[in-house]
Amino acid sequence: MGDPIGEDAWRQLLDSLLQQHRRRAGADPEKDPLIPPKAGATEQQLRAAERRLGFRLDPQYREFLSIADGWDGYNFGEDLLGTSDLGSGPRWDEAVESLHWFVDDIGPDAARSLRIPDDYADSYLPIADRLCLALKDTSQGAAGSIFSLYIDWGGIWPDLSSYLKAELRQMTYWTDQKVLGPHSETWGRDIRIAPPTLTDILTKILDLSATAYPDQPIQANPGAAPNALNALDHDFAGALHPEHRELLAITDGLSTPEPMLGHVLSVDDIREGTRWQTALACAQKIEDDYFGNLAAEAARTGQPPPPPKPPVRERILRIPVVPFSVLDGRVYGIDTHTGQVRELLDDAFIPGAFPGYAISYGTVRQHLLTVCDHLRGLSIANRGSHKNRTNDGCP
Structure with missing residues (x-):
């Protein structure tokens, strides 16, 4: 399970991510409008999501949602799901479909090479369109680890905060390219x-x-x-x-x-x-x-x-x-x-x-x-x- 990191650590990480959004919005507000993360979920919203899913959320992910209940366009176009999305709705259906597409349509060879378990639908919780959180220990990683379906084809991070820190490095790089120019x-x-x-x-x-x-x-x-x-x-x-x-x-x-x-x-x-x-x-x-x-x-x-x-x-x-x-x-x-x-x-x-x-x-x-x-x-x-x-x- 991902260990909680505390509200101050989350606020600092989210502020750093938001700063890159501000820089891009300042350079091109039409193409990159500034969209901040949503306000934190209440305990009632968290419990409602858990009832729909049928299990208790990972401690670190739960803590994150209590600070930011989702973030539209967190990665310049991709959305982090909030409690209202978990277990129901069009964004949930799209995220689940992406997981099925990756394993079933990309092919069993890809799944085997990434050591995705046969019961992948019960092993991962989609938390964005192409981002999943491990619900239990697998050969891929411990429960609470983050599994990407994106371009890197199977990057694994030990928890959500580690993933978002890696995203911050990439966002900073691409934002520098946009704001400061190539090279x-x-x-x-x-x-x-x-x-x-x-x-x-x-x-x-x-x-x-x-x-x-x-x-x-x-x-x-x-x-x-x-x-x-x-x-x-x-x-x-x-x-x-x-x-x-x-x-x-x-x-x-x-x-x-x-x-x-x-x-x-x-x-x-x-x-x-x-x-x-x-x-x-x-x-x-x-x-x-x-x-x-x-x-x-x-x-x-x-x-x-x-x-x-x-x-x-x-x-x-x-x-x-x-x-x-x-x-x-x-x-x-x-x-x-x-x-x-x-x-x-x-x-x-x-x-x-x-x-x-x-x-x-x-x-x-x-x-x-x-x-x-x-x-x-x-x-x-x-x-x-x-x-x-x-x-x-x-x-």
Whole structure:
């Protein structure tokens, strides 16, 4: 059972959650109107809910309802049920249906992997559309633990207060993104007001890489000379993007283990082309091996083999680019029309994709800012134990 935490602790947690709602409402009151939690339930309301359910509520959840009898839109759209919803009404029916959908329609494999008991309908109390409270001890967790049916597919928290604290962290993150703008968590400020330079961004990449990939330190190279950059721009008929030129003037190439960046090609690499051609050959080998294995498995099972993608060297011609970086069968180029960094082999051919579909984080600057965000996440999760990435023998 979840142990009560006291009225003061609940008030403090609810105030912190409400503060994130205030911030979002201040930024966009039409899309994110401020809706506070409901006033606490009376003892009579709590007992009425328990009579409908046929059992006494978990002590911590009961205490929560006595402080806040539900909260519409507590998670920017999702509702926490109140005593009037428990055991009856359309919101109760919707929450129960979500539990049945998750177990029955998602399939028994999902239920087994999450160790949901066969009598799940009697083991969990829906307290929101996709949030359940354990009524008894199971292999999932002790009675009073919280089980999410949401995107994370089965997160488990020991009690409601722990879940709401985790929600507070996520709400703060997404609210920062909305109020302070993208990349604010990495930089600790609204970079729309004080944008970092490309030198700042490169320094950040080097710093974050030291903890994201502690066994593979990277260093910037001396920048390319203006005459070398002019010659490169001449080779591409003036299509060298200003941000690409600026990066090469700061560091003439850069070698990282980060898949989103890889080996940033130097001026000589781009003009001479050997590293680019080697990467294309490596990418073709990886795809040939992959589709060869699929074909062998199809032959073994009597199924038709999947059609292979068009050849690598054909696909890269579909997007006019200046080569940017390579790593492990990936080749990135800078679109000469848009200035965006493109992952060429996926952007140029994705089965079933709409014409013009592209995966891109933006220009060189935006791409490197996204790399910083990814490295920050790795640094947090890593804790100094990152395992070296295998590279299939590719450059």
